[in-house]
Amino acid sequence: MPRGNITPSLLLFATLVSALSVLAIFGFLLWFAAPVFTGETLSSLLSWQWRPQQGEFGILPMLAGSLCLAGSAMLLAYPLGLGLCCFMHGLGPTWAARPLLGIVRGMTSVPTVVYGLVSAFLLIPLIRAGFSGSGFSWLAAGLTLAMLILPTIVLILDSQFRTIHAQTQLTAAALGFTPAQQVLRLTLPLSTRGLLVAAALGFGRAIGDTLIPLMLAGNAPLLPHSPLDPLRTLTSHIALVVATDSQSAAYGSLFACGVILFMVSLLVNLALRRLRHE
Amino acid sequence: MKFELSRLTGRLLAAVVCSTLLTGSALAGELDVFAGKKGKIDIAGGTAHIPVMKEAAKRVMQTSREIRISVAAGGSGVGVQKVGEGLVDIGNTGRPLSDEEVAKYGLKSFAFAIDGVAATVHPKNPVGNLTAAQVQDIFAGKIGNWKAVGGRDAAIHLYTRDEASGTREVFWEKLLKKGTIAANANVVASNGAMKSALASDQDAIGYVSIGHIDETIKAPTLDGIAPTQDNARTGKYPIVRKLYMNTKGEPHGLTADFIKYILGPDGKQITAGAGYLPL
Numbered sequence: 001m002p003r004g005n006i007t008p009s010l011l012l013f014a015t016l017v018s019a020l021s022v023l024a025i026f027g028f029l030l031w032f033a034a035p036v037f038t039g040e041t042l043s044s045l046l047s048w049q050w051r052p053q054q055g056e057f058g059i060l061p062m063l064a065g066s067l068c069l070a071g072s073a074m075l076l077a078y079p080l081g082l083g084l085c086c087f088m089h090g091l092g093p094t095w096a097a098r099p100l101l102g103i104v105r106g107m108t109s110v111p112t113v114v115y116g117l118v119s120a121f122l123l124i125p126l127i128r129a130g131f132s133g134s135g136f137s138w139l140a141a142g143l144t145l146a147m148l149i150l151p152t153i154v155l156i157l158d159s160q161f162r163t164i165h166a167q168t169q170l171t172a173a174a175l176g177f178t179p180a181q182q183v184l185r186l187t188l189p190l191s192t193r194g195l196l197v198a199a200a201l202g203f204g205r206a207i208g209d210t211l212i213p214l215m216l217a218g219n220a221p222l223l224p225h226s227p228l229d230p231l232r233t234l235t236s237h238i239a240l241v242v243a244t245d246s247q248s249a250a251y252g253s254l255f256a257c258g259v260i261l262f263m264v265s266l267l268v269n270l271a272l273r274r275l276r277h278e
Numbered sequence: 279m280k281f282e283l284s285r286l287t288g289r290l291l292a293a294v295v296c297s298t299l300l301t302g303s304a305l306a307g308e309l310d311v312f313a314g315k316k317g318k319i320d321i322a323g324g325t326a327h328i329p330v331m332k333e334a335a336k337r338v339m340q341t342s343r344e345i346r347i348s349v350a351a352g353g354s355g356v357g358v359q360k361v362g363e364g365l366v367d368i369g370n371t372g373r374p375l376s377d378e379e380v381a382k383y384g385l386k387s388f389a390f391a392i393d394g395v396a397a398t399v400h401p402k403n404p405v406g407n408l409t410a411a412q413v414q415d416i417f418a419g420k421i422g423n424w425k426a427v428g429g430r431d432a433a434i435h436l437y438t439r440d441e442a443s444g445t446r447e448v449f450w451e452k453l454l455k456k457g458t459i460a461a462n463a464n465v466v467a468s469n470g471a472m473k474s475a476l477a478s479d480q481d482a483i484g485y486v487s488i489g490h491i492d493e494t495i496k497a498p499t500l501d502g503i504a505p506t507q508d509n510a511r512t513g514k515y516p517i518v519r520k521l522y523m524n525t526k527g528e529p530h531g532l533t534a535d536f537i538k539y540i541l542g543p544d545g546k547q548i549t550a551g552a553g554y555l556p557l
Contacts, residue, residue: 219465240440
């Protein structure tokens, strides 16, 4: 067989395996969650009370917790990331771009658990001393999570900016644009796709992270009323409950958590995709 | 993970010292049954069991190089599931099996150690004794300030464990008498994480396995009784649980030998070395 024929079929095989795995994961989750989603158990799942000893398995506080935490981390990290990219591509001095990008690249190699540990020993006592409460809170987890997703956002935006920048360089120069004008008037408006992809991936990373909320958010299964309140995310809920009696209803509810988590990520991705086409 | 490290190192060190001291007697005695045998034993489940299992496994594997024993973590629930599905030979739990679990998998339990659980606070906390009723009210959220139990004027920060925790189960059943735990309590995922949370928060209260108590946290006496392994042994301190090994049906072959070894004099000494009370 000529060599050229093997590569495409290998690639096709790899693609199929990846695509089928995603489908299989979703199918597997649905299969196990099906008993939970039928009949009375569903109404007990969609409540605000998580008290397994009393037979109440409400996972709404965890869903709200996930959305609150991921949302706040995005609210913090996205503008920061966008600002950083604009700074590196025209608003700031040219010599600053390279070291800044180096620092951000370095941030991607910091393991999540290191952020968690450092925050547990530095940030939590600070919050405890500065405000009321134990320090394990939405605020602590939100700040740390923002740090975690910042490089994801910056690196995607940066590569998009780089491409657009190269394409519009000559035009901008011919029109007499300053670097600042170029990034604000040309690069940024032309980067819609990168802006959306960065948002989707950043959000996906934020809502999917387990270790940071588990270590820092306090994990109380309650709807937080202030940033100083503890919260429990779907991911840390799964991590906490997965070791329980596998025949219990509490264990069954985990599959529902998995399905919901998958759906939220999927919906956000689809919504952003739609935005792009409009 | 890091939290557990110092303790683990301590245990390993203790285990190494013990094994060095005892090599002479151990070689001559109960390990003989393993000599010349071959095969493998897979163990998974409860995390409290691991130091005991590892040390016993090491001694057995040193006796016969043809025997392979693997020890994995995962927690009590995982232990039940894996042994039930036949993926491992021994599934460890820090709690008795539920009737559903026994019915579904046909499991047999072997208790080998007792471990106490105590309410614990920051070492600088002036409170030296708590009554059971006070502990219940504190965890229910009815008492919210340390002043009410003789401490300083500060809000009490509650720390509890997840529902999968065997430590939580015994604390909740025997000390809280299945009372409520306030929903706003912080939930931490392991004894080690609990210890480090309590050690850094002066207004905290939580609970850990007695084996985990050291100078970084303080256990106030409960109704005047100090939560020590000695008081747990004599029954004076009542908040205790058992550690179990579980097999699918009657154990046989190497697995049966291993369980017998853990329950024998050598196993008892290993168990005590890891900070638990052998049964």
